[in-house]
Amino acid sequence: MPLLTTLTTHWSAITTTYPPGAIEITVAILSQLLGFWLISTLYLLLDLLYPSFSQTHKLQSSRSQPSRTAILLCFRTVATANLSSTLLHLVLLHFTNYKLTLFTIPSHLPTMREILSDFLYALVTREALFYTIHRALHHPLLYRHIHKQHHSFTTPMALAAQYAHPVEHLLANVMPIVLPLALRRAHILSFALFLTAMLLETASVHSGYDFAGARRHDLHHEKFRVNYGASVGVLDWLFGTDVVGWDRKGKGKGEEKKEE
Template sequence: MDLHSSLQTAWTGIITTYRPGTIELAGSIMSQIIGFIIPATLYMSIDTLFPNFSQGHKIQAARRQPTRQQVQHCVRVTLFNHVWIVTLHAVLVYFKGLEHTTLNLNPTIPPWTTFITDFIFALLAREISFYYVHRALHHPSIYTYIHKMHHKYTAPVSFAAEYAHPIEHLLANVLPITLPLYLKGAHYLSILFFAVFELWEAAADHSGYDFLKLPPAELHDLHHEKFRVNYGTIGLMDWIHGTDVVGWDREKGKGKKKV
C-alpha cells in the first residue's frame, strides 16, 4: 500500500469515527503542537543541550540574547496566544455544533498534485498577505500600540515567533496561513499540512541560528535587529518592493547594504 492509500485509509477511519467538529478542533490543536510547540522547544533546548554548538551558530552576539527571565516571559505569552486562539475556535465549533463544519472534510482525499498546488497557492498567498499586514504594523501610527511588542526581542528565539499582541497574532500569524486555503475550499488536510509547515517555519525563522538555510533564519533575524528590512517570509515581496536591503528607506545616494 502506497503512502496516499495509507493516508486515505487513516482519513476514512477518522471521519467515520469522530464528528466533524471534533475533527476540526482536534486538528487545530495538534497542528499547533506538532508544527510549533515541539519544534520551538527543540530549538530552545539547543542552548542547554549543546552549548558549544549554540555559541558557534548564534546569528547575533551573546550580549544581545534575552535573559532566562525574558525567555520564560516570552514562552508564557506565546502559549497564551495559542490557548486563546484554540478557545476561540472551540467556541465557534460549539455554536455550530459538533455535527457541522464549514471546512472541506471530503471523505476522499485529494491527489498529490492537488496537495502540491494548494501548498504553492497558500505559500504565495501567505507571502503577499503577511507582507502587507506586516508593513502596515510598522506604520508609526500603529507600531507603538501593537507591533512594538513583537520587537521586544531584537535577538529572537523560537518562541518569539508568536510573542505578539492578540490583534497582531490574529491578523499576521493566523489568518494569512489559514484564510487563503479556506476561501479556496481546499481539503482540510491541505490546510493542516500547510499550517504545520508554516508554524515550523515561524519557529525556525525566529530560532536565532545560522545553520537553518531553508528557511534562511538570517533574513528574519536581520528584521528583528534592524526593524525596517525583510518584511516578508520567503523574500519574494521584499525583492519586488526593494525592501530586502538595509537602508532602502533612506535618501538616494546614501549607502545600502545588500542582504
C-alpha cells in the same frame, strides 16, 4: 500501494466516526504542536543545553541573547495565546454542534496534485498578505501600540515567533495562513500540511541560527525596516526592502531608521 490504502481506510473511518468540527480542531492542535511547539522546544534546548554550539552558530552575539526571564515571559504569553484561541475555537464549534468548518473534510484523501496546487496558492497568497499587513504594522501609529511587543525581542528566538499583541496575532500570524485555503474550501489535510510547514518555517526563521534560514528575518529584528516578507521574499526584492538573498546590490533601503 499498501500504505496509501491503509491511510485511506483510516481516514475514511475517522471522517465517519467523528464530526467535522472535532476533526478540524484536532488537526489544528496537532499542527501547532508538531510545527511550532516541538520545533521551538528543540531550538530552546539547543540554546540551553549546548551553549558553546549555540554561541558558534547564533547570528547575534551571546551578550544580546534573551535572558531567562524574557524566555519565561515569552513562554507564558505564547502558551496563553494558544490556549485562548483553542478555547475560542471550541466555543464556536460547540454552538454549531461541531458541524460548521472552514475546510472540506471528505472521506477520501487529497490527491498529490490537489496538495501541490493548494500549497503553491497558499504560499503566494500568504506572502502577499503577510508582507502587506506586516509592513502596515510598522507604521508609527500601529507599531507603538501593537507591533512593538513582538520587536521587544531584538534578538529573536523560536518561541518569540508567536510573541505578539492579540491583534497582530490574528492579523499577521493567523489570517495569512488560514484565510487563503479557507476561501478555497481546501481539503483539511492540505491545510494541515501547509499550516505545519508555515509554523515550522516561522519558528526556524526566528531561531537566530545561521543554519535555519533565519538570516533575513534576524536582520528584520535587528534593523526593523527591512525584510518584511515571510518565506518567499519576492515582495521585499520588488519594493526594495530586502537586505540579503534577493537584493542585487547587497543593501536594502530604509534600514537606517529604527522605530521607537
